Amino acid sequence: MLDIQNLQVCVADKPIIKGLSLQVPAGEVHAIMGPNGAGKSTLSYTLAGRNGYEVSGGSATLNGEDLLALDASARAARGVFLSFQYPLEIPGVPALTFVRTAMNAQRKARGEPEISAPDFLKRARAVAASLKMDMNMLKRGLNVGFSGGEKKRMEIFQMAMLEPRLLILDETDSGLDIDALKIVSEGVNALRAPDRAMLVITHYQRLLDYIRPDRVHVLAAGRIVASGGPELAQQLEREGYEKYETAA
Amino acid sequence: MSLREALLTHNADLLPGRRDEDWRWTDLRGVLRPLPDMSTDLQGLTSRPDIEVLPGVIVRRHAAPVAGGVSDIELVVARGEVVLLLDAFEAGEGAYVRDAALPIRLEEGASLTRLVLAEDGADAVSVICSDVSLAAGATFHQTVIASGARRQRIETRVTHPGQGASVRLDGAYLLSGKRHADQTTRLDHTGPGGESRQLVRGVAADQSRGVFQGRIIVREGADGADARLTHNALMLSEKAEIDAKPELEIYADDVACAHGNTVGALDEEALFYACARGIPAPEARLMLIEAFIGEIVERIDEAVLQALARSFVATRLEALRG
Ligand SMILES: Nc1ncnc2c1ncn2[C@@H]1O[C@H](COP(=O)(O)OP(=O)(O)OP(=O)(O)O)[C@@H](O)[C@H]1O
Numbered sequence: 001m002l003d004i005q006n007l008q009v010c011v012a013d014k015p016i017i018k019g020l021s022l023q024v025p026a027g028e029v030h031a032i033m034g035p036n037g038a039g040k041s042t043l044s045y046t047l048a049g050r051n052g053y054e055v056s057g058g059s060a061t062l063n064g065e066d067l068l069a070l071d072a073s074a075r076a077a078r079g080v081f082l083s084f085q086y087p088l089e090i091p092g093v094p095a096l097t098f099v100r101t102a103m104n105a106q107r108k109a110r111g112e113p114e115i116s117a118p119d120f121l122k123r124a125r126a127v128a129a130s131l132k133m134d135m136n137m138l139k140r141g142l143n144v145g146f147s148g149g150e151k152k153r154m155e156i157f158q159m160a161m162l163e164p165r166l167l168i169l170d171e172t173d174s175g176l177d178i179d180a181l182k183i184v185s186e187g188v189n190a191l192r193a194p195d196r197a198m199l200v201i202t203h204y205q206r207l208l209d210y211i212r213p214d215r216v217h218v219l220a221a222g223r224i225v226a227s228g229g230p231e232l233a234q235q236l237e238r239e240g241y242e243k244y245e246t247a248a
Numbered sequence: 249m250s251l252r253e254a255l256l257t258h259n260a261d262l263l264p265g266r267r268d269e270d271w272r273w274t275d276l277r278g279v280l281r282p283l284p285d286m287s288t289d290l291q292g293l294t295s296r297p298d299i300e301v302l303p304g305v306i307v308r309r310h311a312a313p314v315a316g317g318v319s320d321i322e323l324v325v326a327r328g329e330v331v332l333l334l335d336a337f338e339a340g341e342g343a344y345v346r347d348a349a350l351p352i353r354l355e356e357g358a359s360l361t362r363l364v365l366a367e368d369g370a371d372a373v374s375v376i377c378s379d380v381s382l383a384a385g386a387t388f389h390q391t392v393i394a395s396g397a398r399r400q401r402i403e404t405r406v407t408h409p410g411q412g413a414s415v416r417l418d419g420a421y422l423l424s425g426k427r428h429a430d431q432t433t434r435l436d437h438t439g440p441g442g443e444s445r446q447l448v449r450g451v452a453a454d455q456s457r458g459v460f461q462g463r464i465i466v467r468e469g470a471d472g473a474d475a476r477l478t479h480n481a482l483m484l485s486e487k488a489e490i491d492a493k494p495e496l497e498i499y500a501d502d503v504a505c506a507h508g509n510t511v512g513a514l515d516e517e518a519l520f521y522a523c524a525r526g527i528p529a530p531e532a533r534l535m536l537i538e539a540f541i542g543e544i545v546e547r548i549d550e551a552v553l554q555a556l557a558r559s560f561v562a563t564r565l566e567a568l569r570g
């Protein structure tokens with residue numbers, strides 16, 4: 001489903017991703033772990049299509065389609081969703097308005113009809129309830145004045161509403177308290193499906209206790225330096241990244 | 249020195265220009281040579297707007313002159329009366345020149361909510377000025393929304409007596425092409441305990457230019473005045489220009505005055521965030537601009553006027569698309 005081959009990315013003329021290859025088949029959840037500054041967020045921004053992330057080599061395709069040739073909104077319409085490590089605040093745009101605008105823009109790009117206002121609200125209520133979110137929160141300016149944990153929950157709300165195919169979670173667990181971590185993980189697990197792939201970036205084994213990955217990769221200095229089953233995460237938790245940093 | 253005198257006497261030497269401190273960013277001398285004739289139907293006289301009384305709102309429609317035109321109308325809101333007023337300036341053809349003087353007097357306990365929607369032609373020169381005086385306990389809430397002209401200036405000068413009177417002077421400008429809009433306010437706190445609030449926001453695209461001059465004077469004896477003034481602007485292109493000058497002059501004691509001014513570009517990160525959720529960049533840009541200006545619209549506390557402001561802004565936003 002997601003196929004990354006020998007990807008090389010520069011930010012501000014500095015090479016950050018240096019020949020990264022990774023395949024995530026449909027229906028699977030892969031975790032990426034790695035030290036601070038390894039390039040995990042850079043990889044997710046590159047896949048989402050952020051300006052300034054210059055691809056200097058390699059390829060990234062989703063179901064055979066070249067992602068790198070599309071702009072960010074077109075990628076979203078094809079099903080790419082990035083849950084931001086640091087979600088942005090958008091004053092003056094209520095969360096519900098924002099999500100409905102995004103949903104209809106994606107539908108339009110795919111040649112589908114707009115969702116009706118009642119249908120949208122009905123779905124928003126159901127998703128909010130499953131994430132234990134107050135509807136009033138969704139009527140305020142998006143993320144404005146929200147706590148770190150509330151912002152992360154809002155990311156998962158948007159993800160559940162937009163029903164993407166490739167889900168990239170960049171440190172969604174950081175900032176979440178124990179209860180929130182559980183609710184958010186359940187929200188993510190509910191989205192597991194045979195036609196979806198997930199890339200879960202995290203520093204902590206704890207999230208992976210809830211969201212069981214099929215594979216775990218270690219990203220260090222811009223490359224995948226090791227891959228394995230869920231047991232690799234446990235090993236990293238015990239031993240740290242030291243041996244990979246010297247290897248990379 | 250005023251456009252009015254220059255037009256009425258047909259003497260271009262009386263035009264305000266760059267050398268006049270108060271007009272340095274809105275030079276009329278350079279753009280009005282030769283000075284146009286007065287529209288023939290007026291023959292040196294001043295005209296008045298059409299006045300229509302809709303349910304709950306007084307509407308004054310100010311048609312554009314054919315050439316040069318000077319108009320005048322005073323509004324007095326009587327003791328205890330509550331009035332909603334829309335001053336709608338309509339664009340005309342070509343390089344017309346208008347000067348409108350719209351003094352307002354609020355008697356004791358009177359309340360006026362005023363919305364000014366200023367639409368002018370791209371080649372026009374338009375100067376709109378209101379001197380506003382309030383008696384004790386009066387309320388004056390104003391929102392000016394402007395889309396500029398070759399030169400457009402909307403000036404409001406308020407005398408605030410304190411003594412329970414309340415003043416809000418908000419504004420917004422949305423500029424594209426080579427348009428210029430100047431919003432100038434002077435708020436004179438003359439009595440004790442006066443409160444005033446001002447929020448002005450603008451966006452300037454292409455090669456347009458936004459000017460904001462906001463002066464707050466707290467006179468001797470206006471002790472305990474509480475005045476806040478904020479101007480925020482977004483430059484949507486590198487060739488756009490914003491000139492802003494908030495000023496405080498304080499001659500009284502125990503006053504709480506604050507002013508703030510920010511000029512920046514659209515938040516690129518917020519833009520990417522919206523795009524990453526599937527909103528194409530041009531729409532995302534408009535959404536952020538609309539939200540930015542939307543705060544001004546939401547502060548209008550009368551629903552009828554708020555709706556009029558919203559639709560005016562929506563039309564002007566379309567001009568910023570692209
Ligand atoms: N705009 C930029 N200009 C210059 N360097 C940058 C820029 N953005 C990121 N970098 C550098 O790229 C490297 C990778 O950063 P990235 O944010 O991808 O790391 P990360 O693996 O997500 O780390 P963390 O675990 O702390 O979130 C870092 O060395 C960082 O300083």
Ligand SMILES: [Mg+2]
Binds near residue numbers: 041042085170
């Ligand atoms: Mg990161």
